[in-house]
Amino acid sequence: MCGRYATTRARQELLDEFQVQLDAVDGDIQPDYNVAPTKQVPVVLNRRPKDAPEEEPAVRQLRTVRWGLVPSWAKDLSIGSRMINARFETVHEKPSYRRAFARRRCLLPADGYFEWYTLQDQDGSPDPAEGGKKAKKKPQKQPYFIRPNDGAVMAMAGLYELWKAPEGGAGGPSSRIEEGEWVWTCTVITTDAPDDLGRIHDRMPMIVEPGRWDAWLDPALTDTEQVRGLLVPAMAGTMDAYPVSKAVNSVRNNGPELIEPANSGDSSGDHSGSLF
Numbered sequence: 001m002c003g004r005y006a007t008t009r010a011r012q013e014l015l016d017e018f019q020v021q022l023d024a025v026d027g028d029i030q031p032d033y034n035v036a037p038t039k040q041v042p043v044v045l046n047r048r049p050k051d052a053p054e055e056e057p058a059v060r061q062l063r064t065v066r067w068g069l070v071p072s073w074a075k076d077l078s079i080g081s082r083m084i085n086a087r088f089e090t091v092h093e094k095p096s097y098r099r100a101f102a103r104r105r106c107l108l109p110a111d112g113y114f115e116w117y118t119l120q121d122q123d124g125s126p127d128p129a130e131g132g133k134k135a136k137k138k139p140q141k142q143p144y145f146i147r148p149n150d151g152a153v154m155a156m157a158g159l160y161e162l163w164k165a166p167e168g169g170a171g172g173p174s175s176r177i178e179e180g181e182w183v184w185t186c187t188v189i190t191t192d193a194p195d196d197l198g199r200i201h202d203r204m205p206m207i208v209e210p211g212r213w214d215a216w217l218d219p220a221l222t223d224t225e226q227v228r229g230l231l232v233p234a235m236a237g238t239m240d241a242y243p244v245s246k247a248v249n250s251v252r253n254n255g256p257e258l259i260e261p262a263n264s265g266d267s268s269g270d271h272s273g274s275l276f
Contacts, residue, residue, distance in 0.1 A: 006111045086101075102224065160184060
């Protein structure tokens, strides 16, 4: 957790919503209803423009970066696939995150995120080959989409890093990164889910309230306790959760139908309704 989410807001909407001063996105921003680790995702951050003098103030930027943080000291890009989340409880202490937590914080705009609820009916059916014993079944999981109940954009708390490709470059044939090229990466900070969501999964993304965006993004604010104080877990009753089609299980599927409530037969039996 959080391993999948949806981010579908139009580019101009993001520029306006977050009062972006510098649009640093190359190419288009396409709606993504099934964001998965290592994909390019939109982030908002405050940073001095490239080659600007040190006295120049940081400006609010919109960028697309790779989801899965790669520390500057990492020898291989693949470490990022294991660093898509950072726990709020320890993010300020872990060597992989603490420097970014102090100076390189960002917001990841999202419509909502996906979680998988393990269905309870796992008894199995008799297997003749086992002399009538019940065969073990792989636990069945029902995907849920979780989003703010007021329809507002979710500004997930995140960190970003810059990683320089080593001698010989990095990546595969379809995503080659040349030697010396800088790669921007990010992670999502997670926290305990409130009781109403904890029935699906005990963790959720940390969401930054609009009134705290400026302080969260300010690279000049480096006091750990002040920064931690900006993050408050979502209150119970502020999020909607409902079952969606299992088509979201495959990253090849990507469309608005993935965040629509599941039709009869898309979820499993008596669990097709909301948990709440």
